[in-house]
Amino acid sequence: MKLARSREAGDRERLLTGIIDLCEEGQARGEPTHPDVQALLNSIFMTLVVEAEREIRHRLAERLADAEWAPSALINIMALDEIEIARPIIARSAVLQDHDLIRLLVQATLEHQIEIARRPRLRASVVEAIIDRDEPAVLTALASNETADISTDAMGKLVDRSREVVALRSPLARHPRLSEQLAEQLYLLVGRALQDALEARFHLDPVRMQAAVADAAKAAHHGTAEGQVAAVGMDEDREEMERSLIEKLDSAGQLRPGYLLRVLREGRLQLFVMALARLGKFESAQIRRAIDSGRPELLALACSSIGIDRSVFPTILEHVRQLNGGRPGGGEEGVRRAASAFGPFTPDIAGMAFRQAVGQA
Template identity: 30%
Template structure:
């Protein structure tokens, strides 16, 4: 029996096996044969094999296809025809292949971008080391979620012309601004254009939400952007410093309140929220992060009691700050219940003493602690 007859015999035997394992083996064998003899196949024969594979795969139940896709996505020697078929499957199956498989060419990725769902497009946007050609096609979808995912993918290569276009679009689409600012391939000229766009948008939001004089705000924003221009020449922008400058400006114009913090968090301005909390409470880094986002919320409860915040505003701040500090994860009702019990049990006078200790210079507190510890140690002699 020659090789050709052996191949036909093995395929026939597998075709008669209706088990899940038999279906998987038949699919893999057809794909492997197409790979081994690809140079001998006409375009029509290649299309026919792809069609057979596609039909075979869709005989499998969804969990089996997902398992197959996950396994083959990590295998650089997997049959390409089978990988292509899985990449074009429904998203739950295609996702691992689109994210990880190195076997998909730019042409195949572009075809999927044009013919499959936006979920497929977002998965492609998150692939490592995307080419400029694929990035351009993703931007061509004009879908803001797809483009934001691409911008957040720092390994993706994006042409300067496309980055210039997206910088212009950032004037109207806020979600582009932060990932653009963080891209290392943004030229200095584009970075400066983007900083002015961000400053203008932030100015509009602050003036619409807070009672602050535009001149004072413009002074703070202009100074911040010019300082960022200096940072570009010396190693990159300091976004935390910009938020701190704005917070100081706002605190000079009006009293910081819980309502102001809540409004800032709801607008998604987390660095500004943190800087305003620091102005309001007098708690500096690194303790500020521990108070705002520490597990259980005890620190935030004590700070809010000391500052005269209502229980309702504390609960709102607790929930919003948990979301901001944990990647958008929701807080359970049990977490809120425990935090409000702490709030109910703590006296304001006691909370004010604790807050005052948190406001002190860390080096002074460390010296006091060291002295107290030395006093408690037994003397030698």
């Protein structure tokens, strides 16, 4: 009662911890929770958690993520909390049902939706809801979830969507539910390294598959010279539209470093190149040279020069590699080298180092 009357954060946390301990002890003894007691627990937890500080909610989420006795209303509220608090709940809580997850897809942020797509053993109804929403970053997270219940039809939709969302191709090529028929479709879209992996995994005839690639290329380029000029014009129009978008965002003060991760999650590599160049006052060709190299530290210097945090860079690098055929190379050793770009120096120094280094790449 003394803890309950206290307004101190530490006392509130001790009270919450004590109640959780009691509930876990009861579960360990196999004691069923009486409905009246469950209703009381719901009321207590909702009152205390809503008023709790962020760090307390964070620690509470880690404990309650594995608690099957946890009140459903509380778990659903915590799943809508900021992503660092919601992440363990979304990933592990057995209290969250399929309809809860589908509702979260509608109500929550993009980061929450990505965590739902990564949830282990995701059921078919949630998979279909993710595919219906057609958010590129969430689809890519789903394609990387090898335990999700992705039906043959759903896998076919993902392979078909990978024609536009380049980031889908690499995880789909490795997915255990990819069939030989879908592998042959995906083969026409991927680069040489993934083609080799698909040939080895499904014992595809390389001669026949390369002939199919050649036929697809001919079909794509078939048409009159006028049609070909129109296609080139469309590419130029798209590039001009993207350049105009970056300029408008910058003029409105809305072009910020966080935008880079957003466009990468959407599979828009060229927009990433333009945005990074604009933010760092670089040439787009310099950024392109950096991401096509075998030195991820070049990209790290460019990111460091605009204030991107060291902890965010590995995610950026992973997305760029997925969208750019595995480049910039360097593997895990390259990731370690790239960390040195976020050393104890100012963004201006990082920018100068990038310009000098990229000229020698």
